Amino acid sequence: MNQGCLKAVAIALMLLGVLLALVGLVFLLAPGRAVKGIILLGIGGALIGFAASRLRVMAQLSPAGVEQQLTAMATGANGELTVTSAAGVTHLDEALIRAALDRLMQQGMVKLEHREGVEYYLFPGLHETKMVKKCPYCGNEYPVSQHLRTCPSCGGNIEVRPE
């Protein structure tokens, strides 16, 4: 069965669950049928819960779901990740992760960079550029938090630039 078919089955199960729960509710309110009603409500509730959990898993495994999880992970990791780190965090199959990253690369959302034999996937939109205060004359660097206009060591005008 393909994903679309599985989704249809899950939705059908959910509707069946709702139907059983409704019938159960009617029985519960009818005199003398409370036990039947409770049983039907229980079965209906279980079906709804099962179908909902299947639908949630399917949404997470869908192409858009995988891309969303990777983007969320990269947001917390300064806009970069490796397939291995992504697999560790999301518990998704590496092939699914690679496929999603390939799609994001084609859209220009992600860039591949090799560092010491490791493939890093960079999300430029999520990367925070760290700024530093730097003196162009002597090369000294100072934290941006420090309120300096001129360099304490040589008196040159300090520039703020990306690290």
Ligand SMILES: [Zn+2]
């Ligand atoms: Zn200086």
